[in-house]
Amino acid sequence: MSEIPHIPVLYREVVDAFAGIEEGVIVDCTMGYGGHSSMLLEANEKITLIGIDQDQTAIDFSSKRLAPFGDRAKIKKGRFSDVIKTIIAEEGSENIRGILADIGVSSLQLDQKERGFSYESETLDMRMDSGAALSAAEVVNGYSQKELERILRDYGEIRNAAQIASAIIKHRPFYSAKELSDVVKPYGPRGKKIHPATLVMQAIRIEVNDELGELSRLLDAIEEADLPHARIGIISFHSLEDRMVKQRFSKWSKSCICPPEAMRCTCGNNHAKGRIVTRKPLTAQADELKENARSRSAKLRIFETGA
Structure with a gap:
């Protein structure tokens, strides 16, 4: 689509990450110009997608781009760390099946x-x-x-x-x-x-x-929501962001939360929120790197709750 001003990074990896979700809600925390959102709606024909963005220009553009999907596409304005809490409360944690966040400035903004x-x-x-x-x-x-x-x-x-x-x-x-x-x-x-x-x-x-603060608050909101069966995909472009996601996913995957010096487990050994899907982050393939130089720093990590 030549009129689209933004090429979403790791587009194949994102579609694959959320493949097979047959119902419920996927939240695109950083909707931007609707690249990932439209692909997820096309690939998952029965899901509802809720996009979040704080940029009115992006919202105006994506409202038109996602219009063909009708009621399956909804848009909310604001900081994703705040709006995600409202969405989970309104939709119910059991209905949230996916959360995507592309942490970085969009191509059009640049x-x-x-x-x-x-x-x-x-x-x-x-x-x-x-x-x-x-x-x-x-x-x-x-x-x-x-x-x-x-x-x-x-x-x-x-x-x-x-x-x-x-x-x-x-x-x-x-x-x-x-x-x-x-x-x-x-x-x-x-x-x-x-x-x-x-x-x-x-x-x-x-x-x-406040990009690092926003990411931390998003991860806090997801952790507090205790989603029973959702896939979490976070794309980062900076080592500090990637480290934050890696450490939080590691925390969520641990069943035993006893201190390292404990002689034996006393916590119940049942605290894991799910499993890490990507032990190493997914990065752009050669053809995408050639087409979109901005994808060279992108890293996607995926976590599945309730797994």
């Missing part, structure tokens, strides 16, 4: 220069929800050097975070992502496939949108 995600953007925004209070401009121009060092180190995993934070302080105020990119570019990694400013822009974007 390509729309007015959104401030692009290195060439004349704005400095990076908000996934354009109505949110915190923007990249507030972070870059308002944070202290110590706060900037923290987000660059923790979210960008940048070794020379102090040096880059100092350069940002020296050259601010910034009015565009392009200005910021030009200043931090000399301090970025060389000889790699990524743009030298990638990690800095990524760290600021994660801070602006």
